[in-house]
Amino acid sequence: MKYVSTRGSAPALDFAGVTLAGLASDGGLYVPEEWPQFSLDEITAMRGLPYPELAARVMQPFVGDCLTPEKLHELTAKAYARFAHKAVTPLVQLTEQQWLLELFHGPTLAFKDVALQLLGLLFEEFLAREDGTLTIVGATSGDTGSAAIDAVAGLDRVEIFMLHPKGRVSDVQRRQMTTVRAPNVHNIAIDGSFDDAQAMVKRIFADESVTAKHRIGAVNSINWARLMAQVVYYFAASLQLGGPERKLAFSVPTGNFGDVFAGHVAARMGLPIEQLLVATNINDILHRALSSGDYSTGTVTPTAAPSMDIQVSSNFERLLFDVGGRDGAALAEQMRGFEASRAMQLTNAQREGAAALFTSARADEAETAQAIRWAYESCCETIDPHTAIGLHAALQAELPTDVPVVTLATAHPAKFPDAVERATGMRPTLPARVGDLFAREEAYTELPGTYEAVREHILGHAS
Numbered sequence: 001m002k003y004v005s006t007r008g009s010a011p012a013l014d015f016a017g018v019t020l021a022g023l024a025s026d027g028g029l030y031v032p033e034e035w036p037q038f039s040l041d042e043i044t045a046m047r048g049l050p051y052p053e054l055a056a057r058v059m060q061p062f063v064g065d066c067l068t069p070e071k072l073h074e075l076t077a078k079a080y081a082r083f084a085h086k087a088v089t090p091l092v093q094l095t096e097q098q099w100l101l102e103l104f105h106g107p108t109l110a111f112k113d114v115a116l117q118l119l120g121l122l123f124e125e126f127l128a129r130e131d132g133t134l135t136i137v138g139a140t141s142g143d144t145g146s147a148a149i150d151a152v153a154g155l156d157r158v159e160i161f162m163l164h165p166k167g168r169v170s171d172v173q174r175r176q177m178t179t180v181r182a183p184n185v186h187n188i189a190i191d192g193s194f195d196d197a198q199a200m201v202k203r204i205f206a207d208e209s210v211t212a213k214h215r216i217g218a219v220n221s222i223n224w225a226r227l228m229a230q231v232v233y234y235f236a237a238s239l240q241l242g243g244p245e246r247k248l249a250f251s252v253p254t255g256n257f258g259d260v261f262a263g264h265v266a267a268r269m270g271l272p273i274e275q276l277l278v279a280t281n282i283n284d285i286l287h288r289a290l291s292s293g294d295y296s297t298g299t300v301t302p303t304a305a306p307s308m309d310i311q312v313s314s315n316f317e318r319l320l321f322d323v324g325g326r327d328g329a330a331l332a333e334q335m336r337g338f339e340a341s342r343a344m345q346l347t348n349a350q351r352e353g354a355a356a357l358f359t360s361a362r363a364d365e366a367e368t369a370q371a372i373r374w375a376y377e378s379c380c381e382t383i384d385p386h387t388a389i390g391l392h393a394a395l396q397a398e399l400p401t402d403v404p405v406v407t408l409a410t411a412h413p414a415k416f417p418d419a420v421e422r423a424t425g426m427r428p429t430l431p432a433r434v435g436d437l438f439a440r441e442e443a444y445t446e447l448p449g450t451y452e453a454v455r456e457h458i459l460g461h462a463s
């Protein structure tokens with residue numbers, strides 16, 4: 001399996017190459033040269049497999065020759081052994097038609113563990129083969145940082161610098177990052193928004209004064225291996241709810257467009273999907289892009305769902321590439337225009353291609369709280385604000401009544417106790433396995449929101 005850049009000019013890489021590379025050298029994102037296909041019979045044959053085995057089966061075509069099936073299964077078994085639920089991603093029924101897919105049973109209580117626990121093991125495996133090291137630089141609006149740090153803390157060949165927007169992540173999220181005391185973990189709080197932090201990370205990747213000394217890797221969802229691992233739970237949910245004979249719809253609380261893009265990949269591989277609902281909060285660039293073709297950035301407004309408080313969704317570029325004719329040169333041109341003016345119009349091909357599978361919806365703060373309350377009062381389920389935005393979209397969707405609608409439950413409610421308490425009057429408690437999070441000492445560096453300050457810090461502290 002070869003991977004090509006969405007902007008057409010970076011060299012093609014194999015799976016090990018894209019796992020360690022992150023962003024392509026031409027500024028694009030790596031995507032498989034073509035989508036592997038499963039027949040309906042092959043999908044049916046996956047029914048009943050334990051999650052780690054299903055994961056290895058679904059991911060093998062993307063991995064190609066880089067890992068044997070036995071090795072891949074060994075890694076998925078190890079990655080998912082740390083989950084607190086035997087099903088790894090269990091389904092919970094809300095109504096006859098509505099379901100939750102709980103993705104938060106990993107070590108840091110967010111769906112990002114599903115991919116990052118595996119990614120840490122993949123890094124270790126591929127770096128050992130070439131006796132190399134990797135310096136990870138990432139930006140987080142909350143959950144990526146904690147999940148990535150948990151996944152790589154203590155690894156010998158990996159060092160991590162994680163930027164978060166100061167004061168804009170929840171206490172639980174911050175503590176899950178800053179209380180991990182390992183010599184290879186560096187936390188940085190910057191003055192600015194998540195988008196500012198993400199823009200700095202993109203500059204680090206392109207800065208030769210850094211890349212000449214350190215091999216820079218990515219853990220945010222520009223890393224292909226993360227999206228690949230997320231494709232698996234679309235198959236898992238479908239197989240449990242009557243697939244592949246029966247089509248499902250998925251509602252996905254969306255920020256950087258990684259999780260929902262994984263649903264698009266599942267569909268491309270042959271999994272029958274009726275619809276993918278892109279659920280956004282009031283930071284709704286994706287809703288505007290999908291409903292009117294207008295992809296223009298505004299300012300970021302903080303909400304109760306901070307992991308979705310972003311304007312530029314990196315992975316949207318992957319969708320534009322895939323549905324817009326896979327023309328890297330044309331997309332590079334379009335993205336240059338977007339980067340200059342912070343706005344672009346989707347082409348007709350992109351709009352029509354996206355509309356075949358995607359719809360979108362937006363929830364404001366009151367609607368988010370309302371969905372939390374509804375789940376609590378009508379279904380006895382406590383959900384977090386991100387999940388609530390997905391559920392709001394799922395409840396609004398006009399779908400045939402025989403199509404199950406699965407909302408991806410992306411975080412444990414105890415990660416966002418204030419919002420849950422405001423909506424329900426009940427304060428969710430952290431699961432015992434998270435332990436003494438609020439008793440542990442924090443360590444992080446505060447930096448001004450300038451690129452130079454961040455660059456100097458990384459160069460000064462990377463070993």
Ligand SMILES: *Cc1c(COP(=O)(O)O)cnc(C)c1O
Binds near residue numbers: 143144221253254
């Ligand atoms: C990261 C995150 C999201 C957004 O996922 P994307 O893949 O960036 O679209 C939604 N909810 C939670 C809880 C998250 O941590």
